[in-house]
């Protein structure tokens with residue numbers, strides 16, 4: 302049986318709104334990376350970019366703050382950090398509070 306961590310965070314990027322400024326890539330290069338199109342994508346633990354729209358990856362424990370800060374400061378307002386257990390957005394344009 303797989304145990305689901307209640308506070309596991311996941312992150313995805315809406316490339317439609319990404320400005321390509323690179324703030325997120327600077328903050329958390331383990332999680333965000335540019336593809337050849339100059340837009341930011343999320344990267345999983347295997348180091349592969351997830352190119353499909355809406356793809357989510359787990360946020361590594363030690364990068365939670367960096368990923369949350371990226372979402373709060375992303376100029377495109379297109380980084381979404383959600384709680385894996387209930388899909389509630391905790392940082393990003395759809396978060397209830399800042």
Ligand code: SF4
Nearest residue numbers: 319320323325375377
């Ligand atoms: S911070 Fe936001 S707008 Fe800037 S590159 Fe990252 S996802 Fe795109």
